[in-house]
Amino acid sequence: MTSLSAGWVIPADGPPIRNGRVTWADGLIVDVSEGPGDRHFDNAVILPGLINAHSHLEYATYAGFGDGEPFGTWIGTHVVRKRALDFADMVAIATRGAADSLTAGITTTADYSFSGAAAVAAATLGLRAIVYLEVFGSDPAVAAAQFTEKRAAAGSSPLVTLGVSPHAPYTCSLAVYEWCLSLGIPVGTHLAESANENEWLVAGTGPMAPNAAILAPPTGKRAVQTLEPVLGPDLLCAHCVEVTADDIALLAARHVPVVHCPRSNALLGCGVAPLAEFLAADMRVGLGTDSPASTPSFDIWEELRAAIYAARGRARRPDALSAAAALDLVTGGAARALGLSGSIGTLTPGAKADVTVLSLAGSPYDPVEDPVVAAVFGGAPERILETIVDGTTRYRQGETSWHEVHSTASAARARMLA
């Protein structure tokens, strides 16, 4: 039995507990209540381990590639540079991504993986992960061969669940989506990320057109309508920026879980997804950092605040997204989006002992008045004291050193720049 206590515990499935304590045994939470633990953290908040609902650990050192380019040519730059890497390089970069995630207080990441390296990295550092192996193209037999090869590379670990990711409607046929959904494992895709995607799908024009050789043929329909035959509760859809009211109604009617990635969408000039409309339609929504290919970091705290800035700015209302509603996007709400409610995302007896300890000492929110507001606006990777996955400490500030992880990943990045 192990227990931690702090000035506040935010269980995320009930009100915050002052002078709260979380107790676990054999990797599962057994008690959340008031009282002192084996170890106590002053001026700190204990939260459920945070969930990043959309990442690419394998792009942890792709920072700045193609910055300022249109989506179509940006993605072309990445395809070309990725060719400089072998599998060991991809593992090295993904391990850096897993380290950055744990440092930020993330305990579960839903990762779309090009090579399977993300699964190896998550297992090595003890990060819980659903790794969706990416497949591309129009032929299900080809996709099946890609999946088999990547699954062999990914290996297996108790903390890693393997899924499959038909990449996007502009790179995969409906037949490939149907094959993926027939596997009975988690399935995730990118959907309606950019106007360029709709331009290609509707008319075969726009900045994606020069990459026609690696794209699915135009369908004459926008992205969401293109996927209409396969939309359902088991298809996790990242982005959903370029959506009409009809698209939102369809996504809601089919109970499609969506991942909001506001920093990535803003930095690539894709737009601002209608988060308030998704939530008003009772859709399941998680928040994702995407990766340093499009955002500066796996800093889920920055992502939380970006979601609030975007939602309040877009709606011109300060109550468009409360701190509590934002926190739900990386805790209980994200777990619902991933179909893992009750297992992760809340400090609930019986749930996995995934726990994050955030210091607010010396912050503008110290002493803490509202712990949720303080955590959401004051949280940062530099303030994470400890990250615990499955009852085991995987990051402790001042003790865990990832010097070698960083230098190996930087060497791989250097090969891409050569």
Ligand SMILES: [Zn+2]
């Ligand atoms: Zn992505």
